[in-house]
């Protein structure tokens with residue numbers, strides 16, 4: 001069986017070796033002519049999978065190593081009887097850790113305490129619920145807006161859109177949907193932006209088109225004190241450099257880019273393909289993940305709780321590094337290639353739970369907070 005895969009799916013050749021011959025290529029360049037006799041197609045978010053790509057091909061199964069599905073024409077796959085799997089939740093922990101790093105950096109820079117702020121979470125699925133859990137562990141008040149979920153289950157005290165927009169900090173965790181009962185395309189529209197406080201902190205790790213970027217730029221021109229943190233952009237990799245200039249923190253769509261999350265995506269696709277073709281899985285990601293570069297931190301009882309949290313989070317993931325590298329895009333001769341290369345050659349980043357934190361027994365309150373953030377904690 002021939003398998004064609006995006007070259008940025010980590011360990012794909014190793015993982016799928018028992019299922020067939022794996023050929024990898026750049027996902028953005030993948031076209032119908034490249035498919036040849038391949039029966040399995042494995043993509044990331046940069047490949048549009050639709051009739052144009054798949055018509056008259058031999059593809060029997062498509063997998064995407066992502067959470068988002070906006071690049072996949074599911075109706076077409078269904079119509080053609082092509083099997084499909086995505087990797088729900090694979091990198092949700094990394095995306096939530098990104099939000100925590102962003103908030104700690106902004107709170108420090110702007111000199112406020114997160115405990116005094118209210119965070120509005122728009123979309124409380126795999127990513128949003130992890131953000132909620134981490135913020136709750138830090139005793140930060142959260143408002144949850146998620147009408148589709150509210151219809152299905154009564155998990156939280158959900159709020160309506162008007163209420164969530166009153167939060168000091170708003171973080172977006174919705175899928176990109178143009179149609180349906182709850183579309184999210186330009187959910188943050190000109191009229192919504194007008195309702196936000198002039199000093200709001202707005203974080204987007206969902207998809208660029210959830211925000212009307214033109215309206216956002218207009219708003220930023222009038223209210224430069226607005227804080228905007230953007231990981232996702234309209235027309236990636238050809239992003240608007242003016243918006244990057246105006247963003248307080250800007251990163252190249254890497255919120256979910258922990259090695260753990262990416263490899264989890266590979267593993268989920270491997271399991272789905274094995275299941276679909278009735279093969280026994282032989283590869284497990286644990287066999288291939290390297291040891292994390294940081295495995296242990298120890299604090300004495302002299303540490304202030306906030307400093308400990310800041311130190312631990314930044315030791316694992318410091319958003320300022322990704323912001324600083326993306327800002328070099330302005331000098332790049334080919335900005336789109338620069339953007340994509342930051343993603344392709346992304347340095348190894350591991351999730352908080354790779355780190356064990358040693359604390360003295362009297363630091364039980366701090367232990368609770370660090371555990372809630374996802375670290376392993378040992379009271380010694």
Ligand SMILES: NC(=O)C1=CN([C@@H]2O[C@H](COP(=O)(O)OP(=O)(O)OC[C@H]3O[C@@H](n4cnc5c(N)ncnc54)[C@H](O)[C@@H]3O)[C@@H](O)[C@H]2O)C=CC1
Nearest residue numbers: 068123124125126127146148149173175182205206255256
């Ligand atoms: N920047 C990055 O690296 C990453 C980005 N993402 C993006 O984040 C999105 C969310 O990821 P997950 O939480 O894993 O997805 P999910 O499907 O688990 O959760 C999405 C939540 O949004 C809610 N929702 C849908 N429409 C809504 C609306 N109009 N208003 C309010 N809530 C609405 C759903 O009910 C659901 O609870 C993905 O679809 C993807 O586009 C995901 C992972 C990494």
Ligand SMILES: O=C(O)C(=O)[C@H](O)COP(=O)(O)O
Nearest residue numbers: 044045046066067068091256
């Ligand atoms: O999983 C998703 O959805 C994401 O946004 C991924 O982090 C996107 O990664 P790429 O597929 O664009 O590498």
